[in-house]
Amino acid sequence: MMKYFHEADCDARSSSLERNFSASRSNVPQIDVLAGATQGWGAEFGKMLRHGARIGSAAPRVAIATSEYEAQGAGTRSSPRKDAPGGQFRYDPPFIMDAVSILKNHGEAVKAYFGTLRGRYSDAPPRLLDAIEYSLTAGGKRVRPALILESFTACAGGRPEGPGRASALAAAAAMELIHTFSLVHDDLPAMDDDDLRRGRPTNHKVFGEAMAILAGDAMVTIAFEILAIDADPLAVPALVRELASSSGPQGMIGGQVLDIDGENQQLSLPELQRIHRMKTGALLTASCRLGAIAARQEVHLPLMTDFGRHLGLAFQIVDDVLDVTSTPEQMGKATKKDAGKGKNTYPSLMGLEASQREAEHQLNAALASLKPLGKAGAGLAALGKFVVERNN
DSSP states (O other), X not given: OOOOOOHHHHHHHHHHHHHHTXXXXXXXXXXXXXXXXXXXXXXXXXXXXXXXXXXXXXOOOOEEEOSSOOOTTOOOOOOEESOSGGGOOEEOTTSEEEHHHHHXXXXXXXXXXXXXXXXXXXXXXXXXXXXXXXXXXXOOOOHHHHHHHHHHHHHTTSOTTSTTHHHHHHHHHHHHHHHHHHHHHHTSTTTTOOSEETTEEOHHHHHOHHHHHHHHHHHHHHHHHHHHHHSOTTTHHHHHHHHHHHHSTTTHHHHHHHHHHTTTSOOOHHHHHHHHXXXXXXXXXXXXXXXXXXXXXXXXXXXXXXXXXHHHHHHHXXXXXXXXXXXXXXXXXXXXXXXXGTOOXXXXXXXHHHHHHHHHHHHHHHHHHTGGGGGGGHHHHHHHHHHHHOOO
């Protein structure tokens, strides 16, 4: 029977994340989220970004002190201090939120969830399950599941274990399955023809092309099955609709088609942005929206949509930049391949420095979208910062 996760995979993933943010905690810039004074923190993030490391470099960790966020394993709330500006209360460590901790905590939750699936597929062909396991446990940052769970927490008023948690967890696992299926199929010879993914041979190099195709197909069906079984029945239709539309012909898959059709052509910036909004941004935007749907807080869908769209563009811009500036060892996959395939990218269209500035602009716009959430959105802000400052 398939073993969905191994401790070694989890440890390697955590170590990789820690290496990406190797600055010591003593040098971590912190943003105080003050009671009754949250309106300016989007601008503060922009200020930190302008004075921080550039995209693709070893970036400092972002830590956000907050009195509301109660992440699993985050420890006990510290005592309030009155030495903040204006004598207002401030919460200091150990109540610190940083992207590495958020990704690790939510990654562990998804890991535990996948472990519960083992008994459901005891009659499935073992080799098929092995192929699914191979790619599903290959590491990665699991940004999309983290966005779902963090969006759920933010929309639930900072309560990570609030009503709808089961729906959020099922949605997070479903999203990871959809994302992993897309990577397995992307790597096939008929698509990107890649030999390396997350630092190891791609699925079809190990299991063959036919099995890689079938494993990807199976991941799609499992994704919708777990939503139907494990999510709140009242939320299932909206969750299924969101995941299907974001991954289908008007979302990720449609974006892949436009990307292929645009090869060896000179696209305009709006045309390139359309591709990226669909190919990459659709799943990231859906991740933010799924958290709100699971929390039954549809009132927050507009701001979650705005945050996700800006974050999705920033994510893809950084990917394009890293393809130029990073090594295969850093990325865990081939680099400097876009130009050779005639693909349109932000650096090829705008230049490297202009692309970096655009990523910063998109991040600032994403952070501004979170202001109505106040302190409850601090974790999402940390993940947004991570997306732009990552080096793989």
